[in-house]
Amino acid sequence: MKQSTAISIATGVAAAAIGGLFLYSRATRPPVINAQVPEPARPVDLQRYLGKWYELARHDNRFQKGLDGVAADYALRDDGKIRVLNSGCQGGPKGERSAAEGRAIVADEATNAKLKVSFFGPLYTGDYWVLDRGEDYEWSIVGEPSGRYLWVLSREAKPAPGVVEALLKRVEALGYDRWALRITQQ
Template identity: 25%
Template sequence: MKHTQYTFLVILLSFVDHCRAQHSCAVESFAVKENFDLQRYLGKWYALAKKDPEGLFLQDNISAEYTIEEDGTMVASSKGRVKLFGFWVLCADMAAQYSVPDPKTPAKMFMTYQGLASYLSSGGDNYWVIDTDYDNYAITYACRTLKENGTCDDGYSIIFSRNPRGLPLAVQRIVRQKQEEICMSGQFQPVLQSGESKR
């Protein structure tokens, strides 16, 4: 009898742990950086890993420089390389402007972007800063289309670093945790930083 009770208890505890480990993949449940400080976020960031959306996206040597215009709007100038027709690699520039729909959650921005060449797309996406320490790393997230259940159908995310050579080990652990929290664990591809997009 004691063995049966023990077995039942072990199964129950493992079930509770499993349930505790589960979290919602509904986009609206994703936490973003609390008390986001735009001024500290400004400056240059290098993409180290990315999960692409559907369609054409910058391939490698991706960097973004964030600045504030006179009217207080954050803007970004992004560079990277893009592959066309599966073989033709070109350096590309993109520009973006950011607005904050709800001042109570400044880490949830809306980004309007345009490619500075005819082959690059233009449009608008959410731009959420999931987490950052401002000095080492930042994780951004966007969902372009939602499924009926509130999970993302076409989303993307970028892991940025202030240093193009990588992130400290302790920071890598934080980043992996955040990837799980936005339900994108295992979906990221590394981004080459060889400096070839510099002109």
């Protein structure tokens, strides 16, 4: 076999594999629950946003399938990026805990409300938009521009039921289907 033919075959196989991965990722994305994602409601002070957040609810997705007891820790790295440590328990809040570490950079320096997050190296980054937050950074609603992903976060693992209901109403006011969210057990 000639070297050019072997290179052509290898290139074709690589292109098919990349295409297959692309189609798989497109086919396994959650459905859109907000076709008109709003811009973030207010700027974010990153120093106040850092720290531990508990997930109250999310639009379920393949990379968090079956997870409860979900938490996220954000910390400033020496290089100015943000360390993201997400963890959750499989099969309930007392299940086996696993974690994924990533990094984020600010994508909109005017507001700090839009970030790019990567858990898989530089080839894939996802949008992380702080759509709204509490005055004292006691809660946060996070989404991204496709309207397929949404997370409702709190500084408390188990806030009062009235607080949760108010956050779900805020989710609706932002244009999301609150009934499409999965409540996270903490």
